[in-house]
Amino acid sequence: xxxxxxxxxxxxxxxxxxxxxxxxxxxxxxxxxxxxxxxxxxxxxxxxxxxxxxxxxxxxxxxxxxxxxxxxxxxxxxxxxxxxxxxxxxxxxxxxxxxxxxxxxxxxxxxxxxxxxxxxxxxxxxxxxxxxxxxxxxxxxxxxxxxxxxxxxxxxxxxxxxxxxxxxxxxxxxxxxxxxxxxxxxxxxxxxxxxxxxxxxxxxxxxxxxxxxxxxxxxxxxxxxxxxxxxxxxxxxxxxxxxxxxxxxxxxxxxxxxxxxxxxxxxxxxxxxxxxxxxxxxxxxxxxxxxxxxxxxxxxxxxxxxxxxxxxxxxxxx
Amino acid sequence: xxxxxxxxxxxxxxxxxxxxxxxxxxxxxxxxxxxxxxxxxxxxxxxxxxxxxxxxxxxxxxxxxxxxxxxxxxxxxxxxxxxxxxxxxxxxxxxxxxxxxxxxxxxxxxxxxxxxxxxxxxxxxxxxxxxxxxxxxxxxxxxxxxxxxxxxxxxxxxxxxxxxxxxxxxxxxxxxxxxxxxxxxxxxxxxxxxxxxxxxxxxxxxxxxxxxxxxxxxxxxxxxxxxxxxxxxxxxxxxxxxxxxxxxxxxxxxxxxxxxxxxxxxxxxxxxxxxxxxxxxxxxxxxxxxxxxxxxxxxxxxxxxxxxxxxxxxxxxxxxxxxxxxxxxxxxxxxxxxxxxxxxxxxxxxxxxxxxxxxxxxxxxxxxxxxxxxxxxxxxx
Numbered sequence: 049x050x051x052x053x054x055x056x057x058x059x060x061x062x063x064x065x066x067x068x069x070x071x072x073x074x075x076x077x078x079x080x081x082x083x084x085x086x087x088x089x090x091x092x093x094x095x096x097x098x099x100x101x102x103x104x105x106x107x108x109x110x111x112x113x114x115x116x117x118x119x120x121x122x123x124x125x126x127x128x129x130x131x132x133x134x135x136x137x138x139x140x141x142x143x144x145x146x147x148x149x150x151x152x153x154x155x156x157x158x159x160x161x162x163x164x165x166x167x168x169x170x171x172x173x174x175x176x177x178x179x180x181x182x183x184x185x186x187x188x189x190x191x192x193x194x195x196x197x198x199x200x201x202x203x204x205x206x207x208x209x210x211x212x213x214x215x216x217x218x219x220x221x222x223x224x225x226x227x228x229x230x231x232x233x234x235x236x237x238x239x240x241x242x243x244x245x246x247x248x249x250x251x252x253x254x255x256x257x258x259x260x261x262x263x264x265x266x267x268x269x270x271x272x273x274x275x276x277x278x279x280x281x282x283x284x285x286x287x288x289x290x291x292x293x294x295x296x297x298x299x300x301x302x303x304x305x306x307x308x309x310x311x312x313x314x315x316x317x318x319x320x321x322x323x324x325x326x327x328x329x330x331x332x333x334x335x336x337x338x339x340x341x342x343x344x345x346x347x348x349x350x351x352x353x354x355x356x357x358x359x360x361x362x363x364x365x366x
Numbered sequence: 367x368x369x370x371x372x373x374x375x376x377x378x379x380x381x382x383x384x385x386x387x388x389x390x391x392x393x394x395x396x397x398x399x400x401x402x403x404x405x406x407x408x409x410x411x412x413x414x415x416x417x418x419x420x421x422x423x424x425x426x427x428x429x430x431x432x433x434x435x436x437x438x439x440x441x442x443x444x445x446x447x448x449x450x451x452x453x454x455x456x457x458x459x460x461x462x463x464x465x466x467x468x469x470x471x472x473x474x475x476x477x478x479x480x481x482x483x484x485x486x487x488x489x490x491x492x493x494x495x496x497x498x499x500x501x502x503x504x505x506x507x508x509x510x511x512x513x514x515x516x517x518x519x520x521x522x523x524x525x526x527x528x529x530x531x532x533x534x535x536x537x538x539x540x541x542x543x544x545x546x547x548x549x550x551x552x553x554x555x556x557x558x559x560x561x562x563x564x565x566x567x568x569x570x571x572x573x574x575x576x577x578x579x580x581x582x583x584x585x586x587x588x589x590x591x592x593x594x595x596x597x598x599x600x601x602x603x604x605x606x607x608x609x610x611x612x613x614x615x616x617x618x619x620x621x622x623x624x625x626x627x628x629x630x631x632x633x634x635x636x637x638x639x640x641x642x643x644x645x646x647x648x649x650x651x652x653x654x655x656x657x658x659x660x661x662x663x664x665x666x667x668x669x670x671x672x673x674x675x676x677x678x679x680x681x682x683x684x685x686x687x688x689x690x691x692x693x694x695x696x697x698x699x700x701x702x703x704x705x706x707x708x709x710x711x712x713x714x715x716x717x718x719x720x721x722x723x724x725x726x727x728x729x730x731x732x733x734x735x736x737x738x739x740x741x742x743x744x745x746x747x
Contacts, residue, residue, distance in 0.1 A: 085520060087461070127705060135712035140459050140520060141659045142708060144652050149701025152694040159692035160411060286528065293521060326536035330529055337525040344517040358459070358520060364379065 056196050058311070058318060063201055066310020068093070068271070068281075070208040071263025072288025073295060073302040074215050075121070078256030080292060081219060082249045083232040083356040087143030088128055089260050090285025091150025096121040096261025097268035097280055098154040102161070104172050104269060110179040110203060113269065114262055121261015122254045124150055129253040133246060136360045147285070154264075155278045162276065172274035179203070180270055204266045209303055211259055216299035228252050232354035235361035245361060260285070290336035293343070296352040377719045389714050396710035400703040407698070418685055418695075425684025426677045432684075434567045438638060439676035441571040442467070442647075445630030446654030447661065447668045448582045449501075453623040454655075455586065455663050457599040458616060462508065462523030463627045464651025465530035466501040470628020471635040472534060473500025475553070475642035478560035478635070479542065486559045493560065493632055501628015502621040504530060509620035513613045527651065534644050542642070553642045562637035569637030575669075578626060583665040595619050627651065656704055675700060 072089050079086040086092075100117030104110065128146050131137045161170045182202050183189070189199040219225040228248045230238040239245050268280045291309055295301035309332050316328040343353070384392070405415030426436045446463045453460035474497035477489065484492065504526060511517040537553065544554035562569040586592040594615045597605045605612050630650070635642050657675060661667035675696075682696035 087520075087524075131705060131708050135709055137708040137711065138659060140461060141656060141704070144461070145656055145701050145704045148649070148652065148656070148697050149705075152697025152701065156692045156694040156698060159694070163690060283528075286524070289521075290525060324536050324540050326532045326539060329535065330532035333525045333528040333532075337522060337529065340521055340525065341511060341515070341517055344511070344515040353518060357518070362378070 052193070056193065058314070060196065060200060061314050062311035063205060063307050064310065065313045066306035066308070067201075067205045067208050068263045068266045068284050069288050069291055069309050070205075070212060070302060070306035071266065072260050072285050073291040073306055074208075074212045074299050075256040075259035075261075075263065076288055076292045077219075077295070077297055077299055077302060078215060078252045078259065079125075080297060080354055080357055081232045082228050082252040083235060083354055083359060083361070084128075084132055084249065084253055085139050085143065085358045086125070086128055086146075086253065086256065087140060087289065088124070088146025088150065089288050090281055090283070091147035092121045092124045092257045092260040093264030093267065093281045093285045093288075094150040094154035095124040096258075096264030098157045098264075099261065100265025101170075101172070101268040101276055102157070104176050104265075105161075105170070108173040108176045110176060113176070113265055114204075114207065117261040117265035118258040119261070121264065122258040124261070125254050125257020128257070129250050132360060133249045133253070136362055139358055139360065151279065151281070154268075154280075158276050158278055170276035172269060176269075177274045180274075202270060204262070204270060207262065208306075211262075212299045212303050215255075215259075219299065224248070229354070231361075232356055235356060239361075239363060245363075260288075263288070287332050290333060293336050293340050293353075296343075297354065298352070375721045377721075378716050379719055380715060381717045384714055392710050392714055393707060396706040397703055400699070400706035403706070404695075404699045404702050408695075413689065413691070418689065418691075421685050421688055422681030423677065425681045425688075430567065432680065436673075436676050436680040437568045437572055439679045440672045441569075441575050441637070442630045442634045442650045443653050443657060443675055444575050444669055444672035445571075445578060445633065446627050446651050447657035447672060448578050448665055449505075449623045449626035449630065450655050450658040451582060451661075451663045451665060451668060452586070452595065452619050452626070453505075454658060455599050456595045456616065456619050458509070458512075458620060458623075459520040460505065460508075460523050460620065460623055461520050461655065462505065462526050462624070462651070463654050464647045464649070465523070465527035466504045466624035466627035467631035467634070467647045467651050468527075468530040468534055469504040469631070470497035470501035470625075471631030471642055471646045472530075472537070473497055473628070474632035475542075475556075475635055478556040479554065479642075482557040482559050484559075489560055490562065490636070493636060494629065497628045497632025498625040499628070501631060502625035505620045505624020505627070506617060509617050513616055531644060531647075534642060534646070537642070538644060555641050556636060560636055561640055562633065569633070571633035571637040574629065574633055578629070579665045579669050582626070586665070591615075591618070627654075630654075653700070656700065660704060660707060 072093055075092070076086060076089050096117040099120030100113040103116035104113035107113070124146060128142055131142045132139050158170065162168060165171075180202055182200050183206075185199050189195045191199075217225075219229060227238065227243045228251075230241070230243060231245050231248055235245050263284070264281055267282070267284060268276060272280060287309060291302065291305050294309070295305040312328065312331050312335075315331075316325050319328070401419070405419070408415040408418050426432055446467055449466065450460060450463050474493040477484075477493045477496055481492070482489065508517065508519045508522040508526060511522060512519045539551045542553045543551050546554070562571060564570070565573060586595065594605070594610050597608060597610060598612055598615050602612050605615070631646060634646055634650075639646060653675065657668055657671045661671045678696040678699055679693075682691075682693045682699075685691050685695065686693045
């Protein structure tokens with residue numbers, strides 16, 4: 049029989065597995081909303097991963113690690129923004145290159161640091177690992193079922209949900225956010241309505257990169273228990289790109305979506321061994337492909353994809 | 367914005383097309399700058415950049431074996447770049463080279479594993495065709511969906527990459543698992559009959575690569591179909607008015623594009639890996655996109671860029687053994703070089719005009735617009 053405790057354990061594990069996806073997805077939504085398909089999520093997450101890990105290693109402070117991961121992610125997004133917004137280079141090519149560059153950079157620094165520690169092991173200090181443990185709030189976490197369901201995750205999860213809610217509020221409830229969305233739909237019209245196209249593109253892309261960076265820090269710091277491992281992002285950035293479609297370009301939906309995809313990621317450990325593991329690994333991509341297809345078959349009405357996604361804007365060619 | 371109170375501080379305007387020599391010079395400058403930045407990074411972590419660069423280059427040419435290894439890296443990169451070239455010429459953003467390469471390898475491997483009773487050359491020919499068809503079909507799916515329902519091809523081809531990858535792991539763990547493999551799952555090594563022969567010490571894939579370079583060049587430049595690709599890429603409406611069946615061109619080109627990547631997969635599996643592994647593509651499909659774009663979709667330049675990239679890949683493995691630095695520096699350098707060249711492309715086509723700077727406005731010439739439209743994404747919907 050499947051017990052309540054088992055279901056609870058599964059949900060808690062799914063949320064944890066979905067947390068890095070949440071950051072990547074929300075970050076990518078920010079960028080895609082202004083019409084810039086950034087395929088560099090995996091790379092930005094990798095850069096954030098190594099920066100966050102290094103900052104945590106040096107300071108032993110979780111907040112400091114997150115801030116540095118955010119800044120590093122932003123910095124890598126800046127490369128993308130300069131080249132695609134200002135220099136109007138092909139977004140797909142730059143994004144892919146950013147991914148290759150970012151992963152290479154992170155692994156390179158990681159190998160270099162492992163060589164320098166002298167222990168063949170680049171490891172976070174114990175007091176930092178303590179900070180990353182699942183929270184345990186007195187009374188609240190002790191409530192049966194609900195306490196476990198709501199108050200038993202690590203700090204990253206709560207930061208991620210807060211960021212997702214904030215981005216949702218920004219994009220759909222503030223004037224600046226609606227303007228940003230207008231840019232993704234029709235930059236020429238937005239420009240004519242005196243929206244500062246370039247400025248808001250930069251702001252959104254950089255914020256998106258920063259958010260991805262924190263997701264990367266989760267991958268490097270939490271997933272492997274505080275030990276640096278090469279390729280620690282391991283494709284989660286690509287799943288995030290897929291998840292944007294599943295979440296219909298809505299940050300609030302991304303919360304739900306990332307936990308669903310998190311559940312898909314861990315499902316293989318809970319299922320009988322008859323079903324091949326490849327099937328579970330493939331599932332997020334198959335589901336995304338189906339969602340993408342279904343949205344396009346339904347036509348413009350059902351599709352939330354920004355109209356000018358992937359197209360650069362050159363003012364003199366309106 | 368004619369109503370703006372203030373002129374913007376910086377404006378971007380096109381300038382007249384530079385001569386070939388000037389634009390090549392600027393691109394070389396971009397590479398030099400990129401190497402300088404990479405060198406700065408190397409110096410920052412306490413190594414001599416000149417030594418490292420010298421090791422990269424000399425490491426590739428120090429022995430016939432090293433040269434052979436370099437060429438071996440070049441083959442799949444170049445072939446997948448050629449596949450991408452066809453699609454990108456049509457402004458079809460095929461990010462799925464990786465998946466198409468894998469599916470080509472899967473189709474070809476089927477015959478290598480289960481039909482190895484055939485004579486050697488016949489088997490290779492069958493595998494070659496299978497690889498082409500496998501990759502082609504994997505390219506045809508997103509093209510068909512895009513033509514039928516307008517499905518975003520960038521995102522769809524991206525998903526298909528991973529689906530293809532996990533098809534391989536599925537085959538590896540289940541139906542095609544080598545029963546004699548102890549410990550971990552793998553697919554059996556191909557029979558010697560299914561192996562690509564070696565010519566001058568490197569598997570014959572390099573001959574396939576060279577032939578494909580010439581064929582793709584001739585196809586794009588000299589045939590009606592190749593011309594149609596260019597027209598559809600410039601403007602689908604123009605193509606339609608000119609009586610071109612756009613849907614047919616897109617489907618045909620994507621089949622070819624995927625098919626070429628599939629050939630790359632077949633060559634890699636039978637020539638280099640001698641088995642089907644999950645790492646058969648190993649990111650080459652993505653690198654191919656970068657190469658094709660750096661080469662400005664010119665097959666011959668793609669060959670040169672691929673070779674330069676394979677020098678970086680092979681050379682960095684030499685650097686690893688000599689200095690203990692990770693091979694990832696190849697990826698970093700590739701990235702920096704592309705970033706610089708893409709930035710330079712901008713200055714080749716446009717110039718910045720500061721506020722208050724008055725001069726006669728540049729006249730848009732036909733050649734000018736041509737050059738610029740290469741930069742601008744086509745309107746696809």
